[in-house]
Amino acid sequence: MLEDPTGLERTWADAPGALGWLRSVDHKAIGRRYLATASVMFLFAGALAATMRLQLSRPENPFIGPDLYDQIFATHGTTMMFLFAVPVMQGFGIYFVPLMVGARAIAFPRLVAFSYWMYLGGCIFLYLSLFLNTGPDVGWFSYPPLSEQLFSPTKRPDVWAQMITWTEVASLAVAVSIITTAFKMRAPGMALNRVPIFVWAQVVTSFMVIFAMPAVMMASTALILDRLVSTHFFDVDRGGDALLFQHLFWFFGHPEVYIIFIPGTGIVSTIVSTFSRRAMVGYLPVVLSLVSTAFIGFGLWVHHMFATGVPQLGASFFTAASIMIAIPTGAQFFCWIATMWSGRVELKSPMLWLLGFFWVFLIGGLTGVMLASVPLNVQLHDTFFVVAHFHYVLIGGAVFPLVAAIYYWYPKLVGRMMSERLAAWAFGLFFVGFNVTFFPMHLLGLHGMPRRVYTYLPQTGWGPLNLLASSGALLMAAGVLTLMADAVRARRVGALAGDDPWNAGTLEWATASPPPNSNFIEPPTVGSLDPLWEDPPDQPVVVGLRSDARDVLVTHVLDTEPDHRTVFPDPSIWPLATAIATSAMFAGSIFTSWAVVYGSIPMFIAMVGWFWPKSPDEGGTQPWPIEHRTLPLPNEAPQGAMP
Amino acid sequence: MTAPAAAAAMVGRPTRGDGGRAAIDVSGLAPGGFGHRGLMWWGTLGIVFIEGTAFALTIAAYFYLRTRNAQWPPDAVAPPALFWGTLNVAIQLASGIPNHLAKKAAEHVDLRRVRLWLVVQLVFGVAFNAVRAVEFLNLNVLWNTDAYGSVVWLLLSLHTTHILTDFLDTAVLAALMFFGPIEEKRFVDVEENAVYWYFVVAAWVPIYGVIYWAPRLI
Ligand code: HEM
Numbered sequence: 001m002l003e004d005p006t007g008l009e010r011t012w013a014d015a016p017g018a019l020g021w022l023r024s025v026d027h028k029a030i031g032r033r034y035l036a037t038a039s040v041m042f043l044f045a046g047a048l049a050a051t052m053r054l055q056l057s058r059p060e061n062p063f064i065g066p067d068l069y070d071q072i073f074a075t076h077g078t079t080m081m082f083l084f085a086v087p088v089m090q091g092f093g094i095y096f097v098p099l100m101v102g103a104r105a106i107a108f109p110r111l112v113a114f115s116y117w118m119y120l121g122g123c124i125f126l127y128l129s130l131f132l133n134t135g136p137d138v139g140w141f142s143y144p145p146l147s148e149q150l151f152s153p154t155k156r157p158d159v160w161a162q163m164i165t166w167t168e169v170a171s172l173a174v175a176v177s178i179i180t181t182a183f184k185m186r187a188p189g190m191a192l193n194r195v196p197i198f199v200w201a202q203v204v205t206s207f208m209v210i211f212a213m214p215a216v217m218m219a220s221t222a223l224i225l226d227r228l229v230s231t232h233f234f235d236v237d238r239g240g241d242a243l244l245f246q247h248l249f250w251f252f253g254h255p256e257v258y259i260i261f262i263p264g265t266g267i268v269s270t271i272v273s274t275f276s277r278r279a280m281v282g283y284l285p286v287v288l289s290l291v292s293t294a295f296i297g298f299g300l301w302v303h304h305m306f307a308t309g310v311p312q313l314g315a316s317f318f319t320a321a322s323i324m325i326a327i328p329t330g331a332q333f334f335c336w337i338a339t340m341w342s343g344r345v346e347l348k349s350p351m352l353w354l355l356g357f358f359w360v361f362l363i364g365g366l367t368g369v370m371l372a373s374v375p376l377n378v379q380l381h382d383t384f385f386v387v388a389h390f391h392y393v394l395i396g397g398a399v400f401p402l403v404a405a406i407y408y409w410y411p412k413l414v415g416r417m418m419s420e421r422l423a424a425w426a427f428g429l430f431f432v433g434f435n436v437t438f439f440p441m442h443l444l445g446l447h448g449m450p451r452r453v454y455t456y457l458p459q460t461g462w463g464p465l466n467l468l469a470s471s472g473a474l475l476m477a478a479g480v481l482t483l484m485a486d487a488v489r490a491r492r493v494g495a496l497a498g499d500d501p502w503n504a505g506t507l508e509w510a511t512a513s514p515p516p517n518s519n520f521i522e523p524p525t526v527g528s529l530d531p532l533w534e535d536p537p538d539q540p541v542v543v544g545l546r547s548d549a550r551d552v553l554v555t556h557v558l559d560t561e562p563d564h565r566t567v568f569p570d571p572s573i574w575p576l577a578t579a580i581a582t583s584a585m586f587a588g589s590i591f592t593s594w595a596v597v598y599g600s601i602p603m604f605i606a607m608v609g610w611f612w613p614k615s616p617d618e619g620g621t622q623p624w625p626i627e628h629r630t631l632p633l634p635n636e637a638p639q640g641a642m643p
Numbered sequence: 644m645t646a647p648a649a650a651a652a653m654v655g656r657p658t659r660g661d662g663g664r665a666a667i668d669v670s671g672l673a674p675g676g677f678g679h680r681g682l683m684w685w686g687t688l689g690i691v692f693i694e695g696t697a698f699a700l701t702i703a704a705y706f707y708l709r710t711r712n713a714q715w716p717p718d719a720v721a722p723p724a725l726f727w728g729t730l731n732v733a734i735q736l737a738s739g740i741p742n743h744l745a746k747k748a749a750e751h752v753d754l755r756r757v758r759l760w761l762v763v764q765l766v767f768g769v770a771f772n773a774v775r776a777v778e779f780l781n782l783n784v785l786w787n788t789d790a791y792g793s794v795v796w797l798l799l800s801l802h803t804t805h806i807l808t809d810f811l812d813t814a815v816l817a818a819l820m821f822f823g824p825i826e827e828k829r830f831v832d833v834e835e836n837a838v839y840w841y842f843v844v845a846a847w848v849p850i851y852g853v854i855y856w857a858p859r860l861i
Contacts (some may be wrong), residue, residue, distance in 0.1 A: 107682050176689035180682055188667060210689060214697040218704070222797070231786050231793035233704075239790035241711045244704055251700070505723030525667065553669055556681060562669050564676040608815055613824050620674040621827035629752045631827055634678030639671065 005521045012104070012517035014571055023571035025109035027473075028515060031095025032413065036077045038088035041123060045079035046480065048072045050473055053437070057470035059458040063175050068456035070137035071156070074178050075130050077140030078160060079454035081169045081256065083123050085398050086209075089263035090174045092405060093202040094414070097178050099508035099515060100196045102187030102524045104545075104552045105568050107180035108127065108173075110575045110610065114171035117579030119253040122166030125587060129159040136160035141249050142223065144234035149227045158227060161220035165586060168213045175206035175213075185552065186560045187507065188525040188542065195252045196506045196529070197273075197286055201266025204290045208297065212255035219248035229593055251298070258297040260394065262290055264401035265332055268354055271408050272336050274504040275351045276343025279530055282335035289328035296325045322373055328364065333358075348502070349423035356431045357400035364392030367442065382452075385445025391438045403430075403483065410487065411501045415513045416494030418486050426482040433475025440465040440472075505530025522552060549620055563638050564631075567620035574610035581606045654763045675828050677750060680820065683835045694805065698846055701801055702853050705794045715858060716784065716791045721768040722858040723795070731774045732851050733807075735844045738767035742844075746837035749830040757833055761817040764840070768810035775803050782854075795854055802850050805843045812836060 023029065052072055055063045064072070098106045106112055110510045129135055137156045138147045147157040182203045186195065222233040223245065232238035234245050273280045280286060338357075345351065367389040371377050380386060403426075410418050449462050456462050500509035509532055511520050522541040528534035542562075545551040550568040555561060585599025622630065632639055678684055709715050716722060741763040748756035779799065786796035816836055819829065 065674070075688050108686055111686075172693055176686055176693075179689060180685040184682055184685060210692050212698050214693055215700055218697060218700050222704075222793075225786075225793070225797070229786065231709075231796070232788075232790045233793050233797075235790065238788075239708065239712045239717055241708060241790070244707055247707065248704065310777040364689065448718075478727055507699065522664075522666075538665050541664035543666040544667055544668040544672075552679070553672075554676070562667065562672060564673045565669060566675055566682065604811065611815065612819065613826075613829070626752050626827050629750070629827070629830075631673050631675045631677060632680065632829065633750060634676075634680055639673040 005516070008521065009517050011547055011550060014216065014517075019573075020571065022576055023573050025113045025569065025571050025575070026517065027094050027098050027106035027109060027112060028519075029090050030112050031093075033116055034087055034091025034094060034119070037120060038084050038091055038600070041079050041083040041292035042088070042536060043480075044127065045076045045084060046477070048076040048079070050477060053470040053473040055454060056116070056456075056466050058467060059456050059460070059463050061116045061455055064454065066454045067137070070452075071130060071135035073452055074136040074139050074142075074160070077138055078163065079126065080259075080394070081140055082164065083119075083126065085260040085394065086171055086256075087119055087167070088402060089202075089205065089260065089398070089420040090171060090178075092263065092409070093178050093205075094166070094174060096409065096508055097181050097202050098242060098480045099184070099412075099511070100199050100506055101121065101185060101190060102507045102510075102520060102526065103181060103185040104519050104523060105185075105550065106177050107185060108177045110569055110572055112177050113572075114575035114579050115170040115177075115415055117388075117576050118166055118173075118582065119170040121579060121586075122163050122170070122585035125166065125583070126159065126163045129155075132158055136163075141253065142220075143249075144223060144226070144245050147227075148234060155590060158224055161224040161227075162586050162590055164216055164220040166583070168217050169582070171209050172213055174350035175209040178202050178206045180242065183553050183557050186555055187523060188553075188555060188560050188562050190526045191558050192558060193283070194526060196282070197269040197280060197290075198263075198266040198506075200287050201262050201269075201290055204294050208255045208259050208262070211298070212252045212259065214257075215248050216252035219245050219252070222248070223414050224590075255294070255297045257393065257397075258293055261397040264357075264398050265290065267401040267405045267408075268336060268357060269332075270349045270506070271354055271404055272339050273343075273530075274408075274502050275346045275348055276339050277346070278339065278343040278504075279505070279533070280335065281338040281342060284460075285331050286335050289331045293325065293328045296328070323369065326365065326369060338414075345418050348407075349418065349420050349427075350404040352423065352427045353400050353407065356427060356434075357396055357404065360392055360396030360400060360434065362396075362429075364389060364394075364396045368393060380445055382450055383445035384441040384449045384451055387451050388438050388445060391441075395434060395438075396440065403427075406629075408502070410490070410509075411497030412508055412513045412515070413497050414491055414494070415497050417497050417501060418490045418494060421487040422482055422489075425624075426479045426486065428479075429475050429482060431480030433472045433479055434478075436472025437469050437476060438472070440469045444469075477547075480557060486625055500532065503532075507531060546620065550554060561638065565620070570614070574606060578603065578606040578610055651715065675831055677805070677831055677834055681831055683831065683834075684838065685838050687835050691839070695842075695846070698801065698850065701794070701798050702849065705798060705853055705857070706788050708794055709857070709861070712791065715861075717789050720788070720791065721783045723778070723783055723855055725855055727774055727778045727781050727832050728855045731771050731778060732847065734767060734771045734774060736846050738764060738771065739841065741767060742837050742840045744859060746834050749833035749837070752827060752830050757830065758817070758820050761813060761820060761833070764813055765810070765861060768806070768813060772803075772806055772810060775799075775806065779803075798850055798854055802843075802847060809840055809843045813840070 012026070014020045014026055014029065030366055051064065052069070055061050055069060055127075094106060094112060098104070126135070134155050135140065136159055137154075138152060138160070142157055142160050145151060147160075151452060182195070182199050202498070225231040226233050226235065226240075232240040234240045234242045236242065269286055367385070371380065371386070407418055407423055444462055444465050447460075447462065449456065449460070456466075497513045499512055501513075502509075507524060507526065508515075510524055522543065523541050523545070524531065524540060526535060527539055531539065542553060544554060545565060546567070551565050551572065552568055554563050554566055556563050581599070581602040585595055585603060588595030588599055630639075675681065741760045745757060745760035745764060748760055782792075782795055782799070784792035784795060786793050813836060817831060819825075820833070823829075
């Protein structure tokens with residue numbers, strides 16, 4: 001019955017060296033890569049934002065011209081939405097969902113590795129293009145007709161459209177893996193009402209990804225087809241319609257806001273509960289709010305198009321839906337307040353950033369309710385009021401919880417603590433800087449300053465508020481630098497964290513920091529929502545998984561009865577090879593549509609390499625010849641006696 | 644027990660099995676399982692959702708463009724020739740039979756039958772991909788003629804990508820069953836492949852309806 005941790009750890013380890021690194025299928029390594037790459041993307045896009053603020057800091061600034069400004073704001077928006085906000089949340093999901101459900105790995109580990117390489121391919125492609133003066137320049141949603149060949153005869157919109165394909169392939173792959181992990185790999189005892197809220201949030205988000213992302217892929221594919229092979233989807237002269245793009249895009253685009261925001265709320269619930277030192281108040285309402293937010297989110301796509309003159313009744317319906325979404329969000333707010341109210345709040349660094357979140361997101365929500373009313377929306381359409389609103393929502397809803405998550409989970413990832421004092425400094429700088437940057441933008445919008453202009457005249461009187469906004473951006477940058485400096489410092493000299501530095505209740509804290517290769521030397525079982533708080537000390541562990549192969553336990557979806565074991569694949573170079581082949585095809589397709597044909601050959605080869613079994617007993621099942629079936633069919637009782 | 648005390652107790656729990664510790668032993672469980680027991684089934688389901696959404700959105704785009712045009716199909720364009728599309732419905736639905744038999748054979752780990760029915764499936768696959776090529780030639784419109792042509796080509800190409808990749812997947816699987824290292828787990832793969840095949844074939848029925856009948860009936 002005794003496990004031998006050395007053998008087990010060797011089984012789950014990556015090979016040393018560069019090749020081992022490239023072949024890794026460990027969800028912790030891939031999650032870390034996602035987080036690191038997304039952080040770099042945040043820095044790049046942040047640098048672009050700083051450049052914009054520098055340009056707008058005074059009227060008629062000669063610093064950058066309209067052509068470059070267009071590329072900068074479009075690349076900033078594209079990066080933040082597609083290459084930062086979604087992947088960073090998925091990165092946390094990849095790292096923590098398996099740990100939080102007590103699993104040894106993420107489902108489909110090679111697919112997850114592939115997704116990372118695709119994501120990286122999209123990042124490199126976008127910034128290489130920008131560097132070659134071919135960055136997207138028609139906004140982060142690239143509306144036709146402006147993005148059509150006639151008005152944009154460059155390669156810039158093609159870059160945008162293909163970048164979408166790259167990143168969406170990646171996030172769809174991650175979504176499927178996270179759902180499967182959360183459904184089928186939970187520790188015995190983790191019935192649906194004991195699933196951590198963060199995991200629920202990741203599952204709901206993944207479902208939204210699955211139903212929303214295909215829409216933007218269809219939109220960008222149709223756009224690139226119009227541009228490259230002369231189809232007429234959006235060409236009014238030949239029976240097409242540019243509004244079709246908008247419908248497809250916002251069928252994705254509004255859920256996208258929630259795809260970014262729902263994992264954020266999952267983080268908030270997790271941290272609020274830990275630092276109030278009590279179980280979440282209203283677990284069920286919070287989970288139901290997450291689910292209903294997802295449903296309403298899909299009903300909302302049209303509200304981005306009020307200015308296009310949708311039929312009157314439709315407009316009223318969508319106004320109602322826009323306002324209705326406030327209900328589940330409000331319910332979550334009350335649950336958080338109730339949890340803090342009835343608990344003993346400890347104001348540690350993650351909590352600090354959550355307070356920032358509460359404030360900022362509330363303002364974003366209020367201006368959102370304003371924009372949900374059709375008359376105001378038409379008036380403020382395309383002004384800086386809108387820019388202010390969505391930065392309050394996005395930075396409030398995603399970046400503040402995200403930084404809270406960094407402080408919260410850094411000790412688990414690295415094994416050391418970040419500094420509370422520097423955290424307070426970083427927070428102060430960022431919070432003040434954020435409000436100084438974005439609050440004046442509301443006023444600028446009300447005074448009529450349009451968005452996406454590279455400069456303005458002195459007579460408009462917008463100079464002083466713009467200067468104020470730009471100086472705020474400096475403070476924000478200082479805050480981000482403080483955070484980064486601390487992260488680098490703490491890696492080497494931070495206090496050792498131990499398994500559970502915050503005395504938190506969920507399973508990721510039941511193992512070492514950083515976790516061993518196999519996540520849990522002895523996989524846990526659970527008997528409550530916060531097992532580290534409420535389970536008895538002799539809560540059973542799982543034994544009997546092989547330690548000479550990557551054996552994992554698969555459980556029943558609803559009641560998590562142990563169902564069977566399955567052997568996961570060893571590290572493999574094929575995910576990387578497949579991603580390279582796919583990337584080459586995507587990049588080539590911009591220049592000639594034949595690339596799709598030629599490019600699919602190496603892709604096919606790589607995929608065969610991927611799926612072809614490496615060793616006869618890889619699966620842990622019997623090699624041929626087999627006398628009779630031993631694996632159970634769906635309707636049979638699980639094999640093997642359980643105690 | 645108070646929360647911190649419980650927390651302390653949990654953190655202090657031994658990280659190595661100490662023999663005396665309560666445990667559930669899973670070593671007797673089967674090393675895999677068919678159908679929705681297995682992870683692959685859920686992964687396939689996810690892909691079906693994704694691709695089903697893509698099909699549904701393209702069909703929605705078709706009808707959206709339909710409302711933007713007074714004439715559908717526009718002037719001087721005949722609807723696609725019925726024969727080949729209908730033939731393909733027949734072939735694809737018929738391919739459900741070897742598909743079903745391959746699935747059943749896999750569930751009985753009957754290698755001989757699995758090989759047989761996979762090969763029959765491949766024959767069907769060759770047939771419906773070939774007919775598909777003829778379908779493209781008989782659409783009576785090109786992708787760059789007008790928006791109608793664009794969306795019809797998109798719908799048909801989207802489905803073609805699926806029958807083509809499903810054919811290739813099945814070919815690789817069949818090669819594996821003939822030449823590869825075979826173990827029991829591979830039969831689960833055959834079963835999953837059959838599930839996906841059902842989806843691809845089932846998707847053709849509404850798409851066929853849209854491409855071939857919508858311009859005639861609506
Ligand atoms: C870090 C501090 C940030 C600053 C200083 C900043 C600044 C700006 C500015 C000035 C614009 C407007 C440009 C214009 O319309 O002329 C803009 C646009 C935008 N920002 Fe940010 N931003 C920041 C962070 C973010 C984040 C975190 C996100 C999303 C998660 C984001 C998403 C966007 C989007 C989508 C646009 C619209 C781009 C377009 O018009 O196509 N930004 N940002």
